[in-house]
Amino acid sequence: MTQPLLRPPTTLQPRPKANPTFSSSSISSQVIVETPQQSRPPSETRQSASPRPSSTPLPSDKINVALIRKVLCPQQTNIANDTWPIDELLPPLSSSNEVDLQLYTIIVIVVQVLVYSWYGQITSDEAFVEEVVRILAHCTRAVEGRLRKIDLESLLLDEIPGLVESHILAYRISHGSAWTSDLPNASRAVYHELNPHPAMSPVPDPSYETSITQQMKNEVDYRQLLVQAALAVLLPTEDLENVCLRTLVADVIAESILGKSIGGRVCEGWFVWTSITKLVEQVKALSKPRTTGKEIEVDTRSRLEKFGLLSERGDDMRPANDGRRSTFAEIFWRGLQYGYLTVIGIQFVLVGLFTASSEPPRSSWSKKAASVEAPVAQAIVAPAVTLRPLLDFKIFSLLSTILDLSFRMPWLSGSLALMQHHLVQSPLSLLRVGAVDRILDQYLHHLLVTHLNPSIIPPVLSTIRTTLFPRNALPPPAPDLPGPEQQIEIRRHCAETLCSLIPAILSRAAGLSRQQIVREVEEELDVWGDAYLNKHLAYQILELVIVRVLPELGEKGVKELMEARGVYT
Numbered sequence: 316m317t318q319p320l321l322r323p324p325t326t327l328q329p330r331p332k333a334n335p336t337f338s339s340s341s342i343s344s345q346v347i348v349e350t351p352q353q354s355r356p357p358s359e360t361r362q363s364a365s366p367r368p369s370s371t372p373l374p375s376d377k378i379n380v381a382l383i384r385k386v387l388c389p390q391q392t393n394i395a396n397d398t399w400p401i402d403e404l405l406p407p408l409s410s411s412n413e414v415d416l417q418l419y420t421i422i423v424i425v426v427q428v429l430v431y432s433w434y435g436q437i438t439s440d441e442a443f444v445e446e447v448v449r450i451l452a453h454c455t456r457a458v459e460g461r462l463r464k465i466d467l468e469s470l471l472l473d474e475i476p477g478l479v480e481s482h483i484l485a486y487r488i489s490h491g492s493a494w495t496s497d498l499p500n501a502s503r504a505v506y507h508e509l510n511p512h513p514a515m516s517p518v519p520d521p522s523y524e525t526s527i528t529q530q531m532k533n534e535v536d537y538r539q540l541l542v543q544a545a546l547a548v549l550l551p552t553e554d555l556e557n558v559c560l561r562t563l564v565a566d567v568i569a570e571s572i573l574g575k576s577i578g579g580r581v582c583e584g585w586f587v588w589t590s591i592t593k594l595v596e597q598v599k600a601l602s603k604p605r606t607t608g609k610e611i612e613v614d615t616r617s618r619l620e621k622f623g624l625l626s627e628r629g630d631d632m633r634p635a636n637d638g639r640r641s642t643f644a645e646i647f648w649r650g651l652q653y654g655y656l657t658v659i660g661i662q663f664v665l666v667g668l669f670t671a672s673s674e675p676p677r678s679s680w681s682k683k684a685a686s687v688e689a690p691v692a693q694a695i696v697a698p699a700v701t702l703r704p705l706l707d708f709k710i711f712s713l714l715s716t717i718l719d720l721s722f723r724m725p726w727l728s729g730s731l732a733l734m735q736h737h738l739v740q741s742p743l744s745l746l747r748v749g750a751v752d753r754i755l756d757q758y759l760h761h762l763l764v765t766h767l768n769p770s771i772i773p774p775v776l777s778t779i780r781t782t783l784f785p786r787n788a789l790p791p792p793a794p795d796l797p798g799p800e801q802q803i804e805i806r807r808h809c810a811e812t813l814c815s816l817i818p819a820i821l822s823r824a825a826g827l828s829r830q831q832i833v834r835e836v837e838e839e840l841d842v843w844g845d846a847y848l849n850k851h852l853a854y855q856i857l858e859l860v861i862v863r864v865l866p867e868l869g870e871k872g873v874k875e876l877m878e879a880r881g882v883y884t
Contacts (some may be wrong), residue, residue, distance in 0.1 A: 366390045379420040382787060386423045387448060389441070406452040409459050411769065417776035422451060424784045429571040443563065446554075454549040454723055463862050468705070468763060470863055475856055477709040480716050482852040485509040486842045503847060512851045513537060519847065534578060537854070538569040540873060541861065547876035549867050555882050576783055577853045584844035588809040592781060593839075595812045668754060671761035676752040678702055704739045706749040707761040712734070717839065806844070810836040 374830040380401055388404050401416065408415045426444055434443060487507035504518045514537035542565045547555065554560060580586050714720065720728035738749035748755045780787075797805060810833045822832060843849060862869045867876060877883065 383419050383423050386427050408452050408455040413773040417418040417773050421780050424787050425571050455500050457549050465863050472710045478855050480713045483716055483842055506848055510851055512854055529631055538573050542569040544868050544873045548867050552880055582846045582849035582853050585797050585805045587843040588805050592809045592812045668758050671757040678752055678762045702751050704749050704751050704756050706735055706739050756876040806840050
């Protein structure tokens, strides 16, 4: 009996990917004219993609590939050899196979844990999951095309840090008053007045259960409204007219993804502290050398010397002033090390300045990106955006606010602000080196272009996936979550980890002991201790990113967007 020829599934059959398009008007090395191909209507049949070489997955990715095949390609699980790679079995989510692998792993976890848990009890038909994957693929490709129209430098270094700074200042004001500590729930009410958000209204009061219920209902309605508005812009017209499919997809995104992440443990204080600790530990691991001198040192001692049966050679011949010599040698080598680091730093800055001066002006990237014609953004009328100097971005004021320089060292805060003003807006043109397209602005832009590139996206997505879904599953239930005492230990461990980054010479210069520094860092980490306040910031950042990617949402409501697409509800 002959076995029928196996072929990839026709429903989720991919198409050739476009050239990489993840770039912006400022963070890019070149402007790419090609755009991601649009998704076809569900009634049309896709043409199969020609075989293309794919990179060999890492050993850690093989488990994810097997999970994707098991859930999204069940008809391929009986094949002894992996005849077709993942990028040929499923529609592309982006222009990078590495990014697609991480995104599909997240989709598989959501589908397997949160969708099949109730959909599998209704029917065994897999058409709904295939439609969800196809719609998500269309939306991600459309979002990737729109990302080229965004000034990522301004979004990441100015607008989002501005929201974080407002969150910190509102927290300090709401918790700094003496009368708020005596009234229950007063600090939350003051914070909500200073930094309001419709999804977090009214302020939940334990003494009034109706306020808690109403706030949770407003939060659910806000997520649904936000997702429905995004789908009204991204979905094809045929899928947008399908009310049942649109509602199910919106529920999956709004509740299964956003509700379980932002509305769940992501905004909890202990989760934020744990994430900060892991991030600092990864940074420290990257900065440590792989081998030390002790590891490569050759042990020339004899067997008798190793087991203490014979005194080591030279011990009885050491002079009495060996301590003074070792101190002098330590000072000499320490000075030589600092001198070498200083020379390397000066060389790095000079080479960067010369390299940045030879590149096109920063404003030219914005003009080229604005002239690119993208089918996904033909209806977008982007307002004229005036470039701001990088030194004027909110990221610098955010660092000053986190360190509380205006209170701890007002002289230093004022000196830095005066220096920043003269570098950007000095009346003398010769001193205005930080203005747009000047040498310092070009140097900072060159550093961002060099270090912020699409290659960091797969590791970031992998970290987000492992944080939200440890071991590719849902987090532990509520009884396994840390209690109040454990949360205090997590906060203290996070403070100690952050303090480990501070050189000992700086702590000695400040005249503070390690315990005092840890105590002050713990007080600063209390800013992230309230999940209700953290949700304000999380929803504000989410709304900002969506409006920047989909500017239509800032001008029209969901009903108007639907009617503009010819869909009337």
